[in-house]
Amino acid sequence: MSExxxxxxxxxxxxxxxxxxxxxxxxINLQAILNLPKATEHFISDIHGExxxxxxxxxxxxxxxxPKIDELFMSELSEKERRxxxxxxxxxxxxxxxxxxKEQDMHDWYRLNLFRIIKLCKVISSKYTRSKVRKALPKEFAYIMEELLNEQIDTFNKDKYYNEIIERIVDLNKGKEFLCAFCYLTQRLAVDRLHVIGDIFDRGPRADWVMDAMQNYHSIDIQWGNHDILWMGAAAGNGACIANVIRNACKYANLETLEDGYGINLLPLASFALEYYKETDYSGFLPHMEGMDTVQKDSSKMIALMHKAITIIQFKLEHRLIERCFDPSMKERDLLHxxxxxxxxxxxxxxxxxxKNIDFPTINPREPYVLTAEEEQVVERLITSFVQSSKLQEHVRFIFSKGSMYKIYNDNLMYHGCILLEEDGSFKKVELEGKTYWGRGYLDKLEEIVREGYFNEQDNELRRKGQDMMWYLWCGxxxxxxxxxxxSTFERYFIQEDQECAVENKNAYYRYLNEIDLANRILEEFGIRASEAHIINGHVPVQVKHGETPIKAGGKIIVIDGGFTKAYQKVTGIAGYTLIYNSWGLQLASHEPFEGIEKAISSEKDIVTxxxxxxxxxxxKRVADTDIGKDIMAxxxxxxxxxxxxxxxxLKEKEI
Known part of the structure; x- marks a missing residue:
């Protein structure tokens, strides 16, 4: 840098x-911050709308x-009271x-529980500066909450002062507001940063609510999953991505996110399906209805007709993208002809x-990829509905602003899927736009193209290529x-699933996951050389019930997709993994299936973890050992x- x-x-x-x-x-302030304990990070993957x-x-x-509640109140509260x-x-x-x-004396109940929650909140907030805690306080209660958090109730000169604040809060009927404020502050301070390792959408019922929660979270980053990139392409207006999104929703009888969450008008598709597919064999398109109520099951035929209609439309739309795809192997996925x-x-x-059947009323065998006039109209109306959904666009812009193909944070490398490898374990090289890419460079280039597909309003060709790439990243x-x-979408619908052609072979990356050498080579490729570095990975569910472990390569690689979505829990045997990284190290949490919020509250039954x-x-570990610490030292x-x-x-000093 010049002088x-x-x-x-x-x-x-x-x-x-x-x-x-x-x-x-x-x-002096910054030097002190460097000596605070490292804040807690929370890693979650493959939420899938749950x-x-x-x-x-x-x-x-x-x-x-x-455990913090147990530690603090073990001697004064029973297990039931702690729950x-x-x-x-x-x-x-x-x-x-x-x-x-049921409580007769709410005055005493509020006073007692305020003391308990403030006691816990003090412990949770102790690793942060007063300034950081102050910023997390609700403005209307900030002064009083800060006083309560920073006063020592066993100090002779202040005990009456502290107790009087609590009494006045309850006497003035503000017990509920302050109690809720301290509860949410405790939740807020328990985790400093949330890392979402991809796949927010599809399968589960309300991905839009998941996105709302993420938007309100205090500190978050997102590594894009293939299901996320599909929705990003749909929001950008890519017809093939839209067809895949709707097909997935029909497959799992999950139209709430589309219709109620994002206001997508599916009536044109429903009307079209009812007219052209009513008399066809739709048995292979009945949705997965496990756990669905009677009303949802009654609608299964209509969903199946829509499912079949949008699937055929999808194959036709994908043909157009395959024709211009940079990857010639995609031509093998054109099957209608x-x-x-x-x-x-x-x-x-x-x-x-x-x-199984060839009951395709809208396919012309001589021109199998040509959309009928009615299909064209359905596609146009669906594209308009997706592009004009303000809520969907808001959520996708958030995914772009907080998301990326990968992230490096505190010497941990996070990505959703894999780093492509050849069969011999070397990095796979891919030709793209006249250049060869692999490893980190390939991910960087893909992200650049994807962002053009959503944000470039000046160059239609770059925008189209970017949208095509979003579809390719979903299935290429x-x-x-x-x-x-x-x-193998076509094969799974129309050919017996046990046939060889329906098998989807994983990239060689997944065979080498237990190799420490692979982990080190990938970390080095991304410029990470710390001895305690890790790769944190999602995407492929860990089949715990078959003895598989999420900890790979001697602990260097951790796969945290354990089946958050109910659709996978029969396969995995659990209901997901999450990862906690605090000042004492890494902790992997495995969760049993969650029976619902109402059941948890009424029975006081937490997720078994x-x-x-x-x-x-x-x-x-201290703040000095983190990425934030490096910034502070600078x-x-x-x-x-x-x-x-x-x-x-x-330089002249200025008068204040």
Whole structure:
């Protein structure tokens, strides 16, 4: 950096710290912050629209809060009372509704529980500066809450003062408001940052509610999953992405997110399906209805007709993208022209397979990829509905602003799918726009193209390529978010699933997951050389019931997709993994299925969580050991340089 530019930057810094004393004061403050314990990070993956389970895991910080309650109140509260206190902290308003109905002396109840929750909140907030805690306080109660958090009730001179504040809060009928405020502050301070390792959408009932919760979260980053990128492409107006989104929603009888959450008008599709597919064989398109109520099951036929209609539309729309795709292997996924209507067979990869049925009323065998006029109209209206959904656009812009293909944070590398490998374990090289990419460079290039697809309003060609890439990242052979050689959608619907052609082979990455050498090579590729670095991965559910472990490569790679979504829990045997990284190391939490918020509150039954310590450090990590610490040290260096310039008279101090 040139001396002239350096001086300009110091002058700019001097506006905030106009005197040497002001700069030195901030240096002292920053040096002190460096010695605070490292804040807690929370990692979650593959939420798939399961709002209630996701919300609960956020509220109980993956089981972190309950042990703190046990530790603090073991000698004074029974196990039942501690469970009740925990549920109060997780769901204060709902729990209060129950308490008010049965508690005779609410004055005493509020006073007692305020003392307990403030005691817990003091412990949780102790690793933060007063300034940071102050910023987390609700404005209307900030002064009183700060007083209560920072006063010592066993101090002779202040005990009456402290008790009087609590009494006045309750006497003035503000017990409920303050209690809720302290509960939410406790939740807020239990975790400093949330990392979402992809796949927010599809399968579960309310991905839109999950997104609302994420928007309101205090500190978050998102690594895009293949299901997320599909919705991003749909929001951008890509017809093939929209068709896939709707097909997935029909498959799991999950139209609430589309219709109620985002206001997507599915009536044109329903009317079209009823007219053209009513008399066809739709048995292979009946939705997965496990756990659905009677009303939803009664609508299964209509959903199945829509499901079949949008699937055929999808195959036709994807043909257009395949024709111009950078990856020539995608041409193998064009299958409609390979159907032999004479003997009900199809040729795939040189072999003939019997089809379950060829009941396709809107396919012209001579021009199988041409949309009918009615299909064109349906597609146009769906695109308009997606593009004009203000809520969907708001959520997708948030995913872009907080998200990326990967993230490096505190020496942990996070990505959803995989780093593409060749069969011999070397990084796979991909030709794209006349250049060869692999590893980190490939992910960077893909992200650049994707962002053009949503944000570029000037260059229609770059925008189209970006939207095509979003679809490719959903299902393409060289998609690091997908990580398989093909998405055998056609085969699974129209050919027996046990046939060879329906098998989706995973990238070689998944065979090498237990190799420490692979982990080190990937970390080095991303510029991470710390001995305690990790790769945190989602996407492929860990099949615990078959003995698989989420801890790979000697603890260097951690796969935290354990089946958050109910659709996977029969396969995995659990209801998801989450990861906690605090000042003492890494803890993996495995969760049992969540029975619902109302059941949790009424029975005071938390998600059963097993904590497995992956890595324990004997020297507690401090802020100085984190990425934030590096930034603070750079600030200290700049401030010390500023004070030196003040001392030497190279910069004039200003009067305050």
């Amino acid at each position: 002239k530019l350096n001086l300009q930057l110091l002058k700019f810094l001097g506006r905030q710290y106009p005197t040497a004393d002001a700069a030195i004061t901030e240096v 709002y209630e389970a996701f919300s609960h895991v956020l509220r109980n910080a993956s089981g972190v809060l309950k 009740s206190l925990a549920m109060l902290i997780y769901y204060p308003e709902k729990k209060l509704e129950q308490v008010i109905k 390979k159907i032999n209507y004479g003997n009900n067979t199809i040729e795939i990869e040189g072999k003939n397979y019997q089809l 052979k060289n998609s690091p978010l997908f990580g398989k050689d093909k998405m 097993s904590i497995n310590i992956i890595e324990y450090v004997y020297k507690r 600030q200290i260096e700049a401030l010390l340089l500023l004070t030196e310039h003040y001392r030497l008279g190279l």
